[in-house]
Amino acid sequence: NSTLAGAAAGTAELLVMQPTDVLKTRFQSIRVATHYNNGILQAFKRVISEEGFKALYRGTIPVLCIVGPRVSLQYLGLTLYKPIFEKLEGKMIPSHSSAGLAGICTGITQAVTLVTPLEMIKVRQQTDLMNAAHERKYRGLIQTGSLIVKEEGLFALYNGLLATVARQSWGLVVKFSAYTEIKAMFERASGEPDKQLAPWKHMVSGGLANILVGVLNSPPDVVKTRMQDDNKPYKTTWDCVKSMVKNEGWLSFFRGSWLRVIRIAPGGAIQFAVYEQVAAYLDKANPSAL
Numbered sequence: 001n002s003t004l005a006g007a008a009a010g011t012a013e014l015l016v017m018q019p020t021d022v023l024k025t026r027f028q029s030i031r032v033a034t035h036y037n038n039g040i041l042q043a044f045k046r047v048i049s050e051e052g053f054k055a056l057y058r059g060t061i062p063v064l065c066i067v068g069p070r071v072s073l074q075y076l077g078l079t080l081y082k083p084i085f086e087k088l089e090g091k092m093i094p095s096h097s098s099a100g101l102a103g104i105c106t107g108i109t110q111a112v113t114l115v116t117p118l119e120m121i122k123v124r125q126q127t128d129l130m131n132a133a134h135e136r137k138y139r140g141l142i143q144t145g146s147l148i149v150k151e152e153g154l155f156a157l158y159n160g161l162l163a164t165v166a167r168q169s170w171g172l173v174v175k176f177s178a179y180t181e182i183k184a185m186f187e188r189a190s191g192e193p194d195k196q197l198a199p200w201k202h203m204v205s206g207g208l209a210n211i212l213v214g215v216l217n218s219p220p221d222v223v224k225t226r227m228q229d230d231n232k233p234y235k236t237t238w239d240c241v242k243s244m245v246k247n248e249g250w251l252s253f254f255r256g257s258w259l260r261v262i263r264i265a266p267g268g269a270i271q272f273a274v275y276e277q278v279a280a281y282l283d284k285a286n287p288s289a290l
Helices: 002-028 040-051 053-057 060-086 098-126 141-152 154-158 161-190 199-216 218-228 237-248 250-254 257-285
Strands: none
Touching: 002 040, 002 053, 002 060, 002 098, 002 218, 002 257, 040 053, 040 257, 060 098, 060 141, 060 161, 060 257, 098 141, 098 154, 098 161, 098 218, 141 154, 161 199, 161 218, 161 237, 161 257, 199 218, 199 257, 218 237, 218 250, 218 257, 237 250
16 A cells, blocks of 8 residues: 555655656756756746747656656565564663654665666756757667666676765655654644655645755765766775865855755655655554454
8 A cells, every 4th residue: 555655645746746856956967957047937938938838758668667656665664664663662662763763764775776876867857958950869768777887897887876875865754754744733633643644744744844955965866866967087986075175166066955945855855745644544444454
């Protein structure tokens, strides 16, 4: 039930928020960011005028392949790992740490099994600008993946793995912990902790949690994008981090963070509200699964 509800939540989030993800990726790219120095609104206008509205949905297929299974894994991980750690709270681990530890385990699972290769394909498509002949190098999911493997080798699909593991794990620590605590506040305030919360309360909890994720999880997200960009000037993830600090300063780790907040805060509100409603519906429809 959690897997199906997560897939529905991730798909709903993607359909609404994909254009901001495209711009976020371009702002983070050292190669492409110089095209967008006049703010977010001007960037939207430039992309539409030069490449058409469809350009705002570049990389949708790999993102769809990422978001649906990734969010399914996210909620599956929450329901799988969190009860294990809850049994250890106050004994082997600190109280209120089960959600965060579940986030770490889920993030590692996501990054290793699925997210890194698909993020690689997504970044290449989203930062692929038209050449003088109005042609693009990367044109589809299979063609992009095949071209990367042909030109750079199979392991190139796992460029930025460490940064992706850090992004997924740390992001889910913040996300699960914040959502769990904010949701618990609403439940205590209602006086009926066993009653299903109203959808807007799930939306507020998810949106606020993802604002924290957007800011606190920006550094590994930027490093991941840099490592997966075409013609990247970095040999390793650590080399990327050192180069950014030396040449661009610490604030470079927060490039595109506003777009990221704009992207994932409403996305988190949509995602958690859809997840909670679909999961509740499936539990009622299939009580034997409880």
